[in-house]
Amino acid sequence: MQFRNFKMVDYVVYGRGAFNQVDEIIAPHRKGDFPMIFFLDHFFEGKPLASRVPLRGKDKIVFVDVTYEPKTTQVDAIAAELKAAFGEVSGIVGIGGGSTLDLAKAVALMMKNPGSSADYQGWDLVKQAGVYKVGIPTLSGTGAEVSRTTVLTGPTRKLGMNSDFTPFDQIVLDPELTKDAPANQRFYTGMDCYIHCIESLEGTFLNEFSKSYGEKALELCRKVFVEKNTWDEECDDQLMMASYAGGMSIAYSQVGVAHAVSYGLSYLLGTKHGIGNCIVMNHLEEYYPAGVKEFKHMVAKNNIDIPVGICANLSEEQFDAMINVSLGMKPLWENALGKDWEQIMTREKLRALYNKL
Numbered sequence: 119m120q121f122r123n124f125k126m127v128d129y130v131v132y133g134r135g136a137f138n139q140v141d142e143i144i145a146p147h148r149k150g151d152f153p154m155i156f157f158l159d160h161f162f163e164g165k166p167l168a169s170r171v172p173l174r175g176k177d178k179i180v181f182v183d184v185t186y187e188p189k190t191t192q193v194d195a196i197a198a199e200l201k202a203a204f205g206e207v208s209g210i211v212g213i214g215g216g217s218t219l220d221l222a223k224a225v226a227l228m229m230k231n232p233g234s235s236a237d238y239q240g241w242d243l244v245k246q247a248g249v250y251k252v253g254i255p256t257l258s259g260t261g262a263e264v265s266r267t268t269v270l271t272g273p274t275r276k277l278g279m280n281s282d283f284t285p286f287d288q289i290v291l292d293p294e295l296t297k298d299a300p301a302n303q304r305f306y307t308g309m310d311c312y313i314h315c316i317e318s319l320e321g322t323f324l325n326e327f328s329k330s331y332g333e334k335a336l337e338l339c340r341k342v343f344v345e346k347n348t349w350d351e352e353c354d355d356q357l358m359m360a361s362y363a364g365g366m367s368i369a370y371s372q373v374g375v376a377h378a379v380s381y382g383l384s385y386l387l388g389t390k391h392g393i394g395n396c397i398v399m400n401h402l403e404e405y406y407p408a409g410v411k412e413f414k415h416m417v418a419k420n421n422i423d424i425p426v427g428i429c430a431n432l433s434e435e436q437f438d439a440m441i442n443v444s445l446g447m448k449p450l451w452e453n454a455l456g457k458d459w460e461q462i463m464t465r466e467k468l469r470a471l472y473n474k475l
């Protein structure tokens with residue numbers, strides 16, 4: 119038996135107001151007068167957080183448009199611009215939701231690796247460490263702050279640059295930064311974490327390491343979305359730790375059916391990760407009966423709309439494209455359904471599931 123020896127984030131700071139320590143934390147990582155580049159989610163343009171970014175020398179804020187999830191073309195273009203403008207940079211600091219964090223990780227890697235980020239979509243294809251990179255989440259749930267991947271949509275697939283060089287060198291977990299997230303978005307991204315827990319805990323890859331983190335994350339999600347009646351600071355604090363623990367849980371296991379199906383939606387229709395997972399989870403009673411029941415309760419309790427009928431007008435070719443992307447996620451299916459998953463999840467069965475969404 120070969121156990122996975124995985125690389126983790128090097129440094130973690132957690133606490134309300136921890137953002138104020140960023141200047142001090144990154145100082146030793148400055149290389150001469152090469153700049154630190156801060157990727158700030160475009161939501162924060164003109165907001166107080168933008169003026170709190172600790173700029174020095176040639177440092178620059180790049181407001182990143184996350185209307186669509188990160189693409190390999192976008193990563194390549196930003197890396198090329200930075201190389202043209204500065205030659206080298208001291209590091210990249212991503213401040214935002216999962217999309218901004220992924221963009222920061224990918225660009226940091228592409229500052230030191232030749233070619234296109236599309237060449238590195240897969241497992242362990244990245245060969246050189248990138249530049250110093252810091253992740254500062256402003257939405258809680260994806261676990262992108264702890265994961266060893268950065269999910270990119272490329273010319274032929276949606277797949278991460280999954281490698282030991284991908285995790286952040288430093289993360290700054292400051293729950294205060296999540297306070298202005300709209301309720302729907304907070305729920306969709308928070309459910310990403312809830313679904314990570316269900317898929318990990320119900321999966322065949324589960325071990326005690328994953329279970330310990332998954333159970334804790336699930337408990338925190340329940341405190342926030344089931345027990346509380348109004349959102350407060352404690353909810354932001356708890357959901358940020360749920361995201362971290364949920365990410366740690368899947369580091370040693372894998373996600374499952376909701377993610378495998380949601381990847382197809384995202385590839386074809388551009389459906390965003392959090393909401394896509396919710397759209398799928400709504401129809402997964404057969405695979406996760408207790409989790410889906412609780413999910414529906416949380417949707418109702420938090421007054422959230424989950425879109426329905428998004429596959430209503432698709433052609434057979436489009437269904438085929440989604441099915442191909444989804445069935446390509448082999449480790450996810452194996453985790454969810456076991457080694458014989460191909461006998462269980464046939465194309466017909468998956469076609470029927472997409473039809474319901």
Ligand code: NAD
Pocket residue numbers: 159160161184185187188214215216217218220256257258260261262263265266267268269295296297298299300303306307310390391392
């Ligand atoms: P997101 O980063 O796509 O952001 C969603 C929206 O929320 C955007 O409009 C953004 O501007 C806004 N936003 C962000 N922070 C805000 C705040 N504090 N207040 C108000 N608005 C705010 O959303 P997400 O759900 O965090 O991330 C989804 C992305 O993460 C997808 O691209 C997905 O592929 C990726 N992902 C990566 C991993 C990983 O391990 N690398 C895991 C899961 C998901």
Ligand code: ZN
Pocket residue numbers: 260310311314377391
């Ligand atoms: Zn996810």
